[in-house]
Amino acid sequence: AASAPVEATIVLRRRAEVPHELVTGPETIPQPELAERYGAEPADADRVRDVLGRFGVRVTDVDLASRQMRVTGTAEQMTAAFRTELSRAASPDPAGGAPVEHRHREGTLEVPAELDGLIVAVLGLDDRPQARPHLRRAHAEEGRQISYKPSELANVYHFPPGTDGSGQVLALVELGGGYRPEELDTYFRSLGVPTPRVTAVSVGTGRNHPGEDADDEVLLDIQVAGALAYGAEQKVYFAPNTDQGFISAVSQAVHATPTPAALSISWGSAEEFWTEQARAAFDEALADAAALGVTVCVAAGDDGSDDGVHDGRAHTDFPASSPHALACGGTSLDADPTTGEVRSERVWGGNGGGATGGGVSVAFGLP
Structure with a gap:
């Protein structure tokens, strides 16, 4: 109308x-x-x-x-x-x-x-859904699954002992779903660590709205970060799942006071699903983050080189493909969490249950 x-x-x-x-x-x-x-x-x-x-x-x-x-x-x-x-x-x-x-x-x-x-x-003139959460659920029929608590992975990857993130702020961006404080309390109690201070920040019409499919992503992000850096305050920015909402949330998080030590993003979509203007504006927001000293970690995707496009060609995920972001892929790990010994570790994929993203960007030049 x-x-x-x-x-x-x-x-x-x-x-x-x-x-x-x-x-x-x-x-x-x-x-x-x-x-x-x-x-x-x-x-x-x-x-x-x-x-x-x-x-x-x-x-x-x-x-x-x-x-x-x-x-x-x-x-x-x-x-x-x-x-x-x-x-x-x-x-x-x-x-x-x-x-x-x-x-x-x-x-x-x-x-x-x-x-x-x-x-x-x-x-924002066009407010179609822009991104999807990057997570996979393990299924029993896929074979033997090895799981680790974050505290066990800390031992495997030599997380600095005596470090809990005290005095730092971690920012997370979520485009749907939510969390309930009692769920967080239950999880962190099971690990034997205090529940970190978690604050929901609304961007536009976005809000902490538990009871949606995206809850798993929200809880995963908060819990893994909080398991190791339980002394850090977490600010979770909830925004509408549009290019306008996504970019606004990142900008608001990066320019917040105090400046966060890191920003975690577990959402994205193939580069060609973004308009050129939205990619450019998002990349400039990430350049601001880099200049301010904010490390921006972005999930590289969980559909391999197809990245959910299904056209038989290779695709990379954005914003992970931004030169100003730290793209984070996944591995299949077999390790002894007690000793930290790694028996084998390889790129995640190949079993029909998803695969880590990666590739060569078509939007940004080679470094």
């Missing part, structure tokens, strides 16, 4: 490009300096506000550090401002639930000529 409300996120250009050495080396930069040197220009935000206002589109929030502006208007105003068409559609839920109704954008996306060069991305 022409009168339907639509909220979008506009990503502005940087004042200057972040130097290569700042996102690849050990040097980091404080948040105020990052915002001052590589954030958005106030004049650019004012210009966008003025031009879009002529179409009836209102600016509801501006964050110059992350270069994001929230704008709202009717479908008619938005399509007039950005020269595109919107319709209703339904797509499968990547997390396994019922089909999701959403806005669908057709054709090109344009900005008014007066804003040429000022805008990097316009996200």
Whole structure:
């Protein structure tokens, strides 16, 4: 309907490009300096506000550090401002639930000529499901399964003794599902460690909503991190499963105070399922993380080189394929958790129950 409300996120250009050495080396930069040197220009935000206002589109929030502006208007105003068409559609839920109704954008996306060069991305006009959780459930018929507690893996991989993450903040991004505090208490009690402080942070309409298929991913992320770093505070950012929601959550987590030591992401989808503007905006948010000293760990996928596309070709998963993220694959491990001896370890896959992702990006050049 022409009168339907639509909220979008506009990503502005940087004042200057972040130097290569700042996102690849050990040097980091404080948040105020990052915002001052590589954030958005106030004049650019004012210009966008003025031009879009002529179409009836209102600016509801501006964050110059992350270069994001929230704008709202009717479908008619938005399509007039950005020269595109919107319709209703339904797509499968990547997390396994019922089909999701959403806005669908057709054709090109344009900005008014007066804003040429000022805008990097316009996200949220199309709010289809963007990513899926990366986890697999083991089945008894797949043969012998070897399981380890996180504390046992700490011994195998020589996790520094006496280290519990005290004084640090860990950030996690979730695009569905939720957790119940009593479930966390039960799990950590079984390991004999204290339950870490876990805080749910809502991004947009996202919220901690236990009782969904994605609960397994949320609990897995919180519990594995908390088993080893139970002294660290965990902030779990719940966002809508859209490109707009995903990028907003990452930006909010990275630019939070205090700056998190690490950000964990267990969601993604094949590179070609992303628009070029969304990939670019997401990668720039991860560049901010690198400059601030935040290690971003991203699951590399669990469908091997197919990555769930099923076209017979090789595909890599995004955001794991971003050059500013640490892509984390999986292995099949046979080890003695008591002594830490590794009897064998190989890339996970080959038994019909999934396989670790990886490959050569088609969106980003070789390092």
